[in-house]
Amino acid sequence: NAGVTQTPKFQVLKTGQSMTLQCAQDMNHNSMYWYRQDPGMGLRLIYYSASEGTTDKGEVPNGYNVSRLNKREFSLRLESAAPSQTSVYFCASSESRVMNTQYFGPGTRLTVL
Amino acid sequence: AQTVTQSQPEMSVQEAETVTLSCTYDTSESNYYLFWYKQPPSRQMILVIRQEAYKQQNATENRFSVNFQKAAKSFSLKISDSQLGDTAMYFCAFIANFGNEKLTFGTGTRLTIIP
Numbered sequence: 001n002a003g004v005t006q007t008p009k010f011q012v013l014k015t016g017q018s019m020t021l022q023c024a025q026d027m028n029h030n031s032m033y034w035y036r037q038d039p040g041m042g043l044r045l046i047y048y049s050a051s052e053g054t055t056d057k058g059e060v061p062n063g064y065n066v067s068r069l070n071k072r073e074f075s076l077r078l079e080s081a082a083p084s085q086t087s088v089y090f091c092a093s094s095e096s097r098v099m100n101t102q103y104f105g106p107g108t109r110l111t112v113l
Numbered sequence: 114a115q116t117v118t119q120s121q122p123e124m125s126v127q128e129a130e131t132v133t134l135s136c137t138y139d140t141s142e143s144n145y146y147l148f149w150y151k152q153p154p155s156r157q158m159i160l161v162i163r164q165e166a167y168k169q170q171n172a173t174e175n176r177f178s179v180n181f182q183k184a185a186k187s188f189s190l191k192i193s194d195s196q197l198g199d200t201a202m203y204f205c206a207f208i209a210n211f212g213n214e215k216l217t218f219g220t221g222t223r224l225t226i227i228p
Binding site: 035041044048059088092106107109 | 150158204215217
């Protein structure tokens with residue numbers, strides 16, 4: 001039981017490049033989330049998916065897109081990376097909107113030059 | 114909108130001592146959950162403890178316990194018999210129940226356990 005996994009662990013991009021961060025969970029959770037963590041700040045919600053087939057914007061969605069591929073997988077895409085998107089990205093999942101304790105993946109450190 | 118405030122950016126304590134981390138929050142919701150997460154140097158976010166707002170009894174998990182004061186909107190974390198492995202960033206977080214997906218985090222407290 002791996003919990004929440006994320007790939008890659010580290011990534012360096014040039015401004016304007018695109019990439020997709022992958023997230024998968026094996027806990028049969030319905031809800032999945034993407035957060036970013038910047039120095040001196042707590043985590044901020046980018047997008048979430050309350051259930052398979054649905055996605056909604058969080059606090060800081062600009063410059064990102066997401067796909068809930070199936071119940072297990074939730075990807076985050078940067079279409080045209082900008083230096084302001086340099087951050088650590090965390091994926092999380094929870095059983096449901098009611099049983100809403102969120103469990104986090106190990107994070108992806110992204111640097112945009 | 115919910116806000117979570119952690120007023121202690123850094124703390125340090127001798128190994129085996131007890132330390133308390135402070136957290137206050139602001140919300141108009143009546144049903145909600147509060148959490149403490151630990152983030153060690155490995156960067157993994159690890160759930161430490163969870164408190165349901167409707168429960169008057171304070172949550173405990175081994176050496177970790179909370180002091181939940183709903184009227185004062187205060188949610189402090191007490192770590193007893195601190196260990197070197199407790200060195201980490203600690204984040205307080207809030208989520209409203211039913212319909213609100215957003216987990217709101219404080220800015221964190223960096224705790225160092227001194228040998």
